[in-house]
Amino acid sequence: MKKCKYEEMIDGYLLNKLPARDKELFEEHYFSCPSCFRKLQDQHLIIGTIKNHPEALMREEARNLVPVMTRLKRELSAFFSLRQLVMGGITALVLLAVIIAVVPRREMNAPSFTLTDTDTVRGSSITLISPVIDMNQIPSFLEWKKLGDNVEYQVSISNDEVLWKLNTKENLVTLPDEVKAKMVPGEKYSWQVKAFGPDGSLIAVSSRVQFKVSTR
Amino acid sequence: MEEDIEELVVRYRPIITFRVRKSIGAQNTDCDDLVSEILSQVMEEIKNGDFRGESSLGTFVYTITSRRIIDYIREKSRVIKYAPEPEPFPDPQEILELREASEKVQEALEKLKPKYQHVLYLYYYQELSREEVAGKMGISPRKVSELVNYALKLLRKEIKS
Numbered sequence: 420m421k422k423c424k425y426e427e428m429i430d431g432y433l434l435n436k437l438p439a440r441d442k443e444l445f446e447e448h449y450f451s452c453p454s455c456f457r458k459l460q461d462q463h464l465i466i467g468t469i470k471n472h473p474e475a476l477m478r479e480e481a482r483n484l485v486p487v488m489t490r491l492k493r494e495l496s497a498f499f500s501l502r503q504l505v506m507g508g509i510t511a512l513v514l515l516a517v518i519i520a521v522v523p524r525r526e527m528n529a530p531s532f533t534l535t536d537t538d539t540v541r542g543s544s545i546t547l548i549s550p551v552i553d554m555n556q557i558p559s560f561l562e563w564k565k566l567g568d569n570v571e572y573q574v575s576i577s578n579d580e581v582l583w584k585l586n587t588k589e590n591l592v593t594l595p596d597e598v599k600a601k602m603v604p605g606e607k608y609s610w611q612v613k614a615f616g617p618d619g620s621l622i623a624v625s626s627r628v629q630f631k632v633s634t635r
Numbered sequence: 636m637e638e639d640i641e642e643l644v645v646r647y648r649p650i651i652t653f654r655v656r657k658s659i660g661a662q663n664t665d666c667d668d669l670v671s672e673i674l675s676q677v678m679e680e681i682k683n684g685d686f687r688g689e690s691s692l693g694t695f696v697y698t699i700t701s702r703r704i705i706d707y708i709r710e711k712s713r714v715i716k717y718a719p720e721p722e723p724f725p726d727p728q729e730i731l732e733l734r735e736a737s738e739k740v741q742e743a744l745e746k747l748k749p750k751y752q753h754v755l756y757l758y759y760y761q762e763l764s765r766e767e768v769a770g771k772m773g774i775s776p777r778k779v780s781e782l783v784n785y786a787l788k789l790l791r792k793e794i795k796s
Contacts, residue, residue: 430783434762446701450650451693460653461791464733468740469759475744476752476760 425455429462545572545612545625553631557602558594563612565590566623573613577627578606604632640678647696648674654697658704665707673703736794743793751786758783 428445431437437445449456469476495504546564561574574592575584583598602608607629614623652670659666677699680686686695744752757768758779765776772779 430758434759436762443701446654447694447697450647450654450697450700451691453646456650456653458791460649461794462787463653464736464794465740465787465790466759468737468744469755471737472741472744473756473760475741476747476756 423452423455425449425452426458429455429459432459433463433466545614545623547610547612547625547628550610550630551628553633555633557599557604557632558630559599560591560593561610561612562591563625566614569617570622571615573615574610575612576608576610578608582608602632607631640681643678643681643692644674647677651696651700654700655704659707665711669703669707673700676703739794740790743790746793747786747789751782751789754779754782755786 425445425448428437428441432442432445449459499507545566548562548564550558550561561576563572563574571586571588572590573584573586576582576594576598582601583595585592608631609627609629611627612625613621616622648670651673652666655666655669655673656663659669677696680695680699686692690698744755747755754768754772757763757771758765763771765779768779769776774782
């Protein structure tokens with residue numbers, strides 16, 4: 420089918436890019452050319468859809484971003500003129516440059532901390548298994564969850580002061596009789612485990628769990 | 636004669652409506668009245684023998700339409716220069732049809748290959764010239780035209796299906 424020479428004008432007409440004379444010529448033409456008018460209607464619908472839904476022409480990830488950006492742009496332009504936005508942008512850039520240039524860079528000291536028996540740390544932790552509740556009798560052993568190989572644990576029992584402390588590579592220790600003998604029914608005790616890596620650095624600390632031996 | 640007039644109305648109403656909306660705005664509440672007035676005037680002039688076949692019927696209708704639109708714009712700016720604009724009340728049926736058609740186009744646009752989507756985005760959304768689109772895509776302006784035309788062909792096919 421032969422293409423009508425006026426078809427070339429459809430885009431220009433719809434996008435208001437045609438000179439006045441061509442616009443009139445094309446308008447007069449489509450009153451007499453059903454083929455051009457049909458294409459004009461189709462293209463009007465297509466261009467209108469593209470203008471209102473540009474996200475349809477983008478990949479999935481960009482598509483979701485466009486309505487947000489369009490809304491933001493619309494809201495910004497409702498409050499500020501283009502000139503104000505440009506001036507605001509330039510001012511922000513100048514301020515940023517001043518801050519970077521003027522504010523002296525201070526060397527920050529590496530943070531240091533020491534851990535005492537009453538301190539707790541956040542981060543890796545050790546889960547204590549037993550005892551974690553009040554006991555009917557003085558416990559015979561202390562057990563916690565193993566962290567891995569090549570880990571040394573330091574387990575301690577405290578009352579008002581450290582009652583007993585032991586270093587071990589196991590995750591279960593039997594309480595020596597002399598320690599048991601020091602423990603009095605009705606008193607509150609607490610215990611805690613700290614884990615050390617092969618180089619002796621502290622890698623994890625359990626919470627301090629309290630238990631009471633009932634007076635039966 | 637009555638059949639001729641009915642045919643004339645069926646043929647020219649959409650064309651006149653398109654032209655009127657393009658000139659005075661699709662949301663203008665006077666659109667439908669103006670289209671009806673133009674159609675009445677066309678029929679009246681044909682009945683009176685004012686159309687003598689010196690030009691095509693299309694040109695005759697176009698001339699009446701253009702003249703009536705100019706008159707409307709003049710009247711409007713003179714009579715209600717300072718009056719508030721009436722609220723638009725578009726035809727719900729027409730809005731529904733337009734929305735459905737637009738959804739169909741959206742689906743078709745999403746199905747296009749990325750190169751066609753890109754060219755349509757630059758050409759129609761950003762309204763860049765063919766040369767500017769060519770520069771951005773690293774192709775010739777002729778190739779831009781080919782891509783746009785082929786994309787439109789695909790879209791028209793989808794719309795009609």
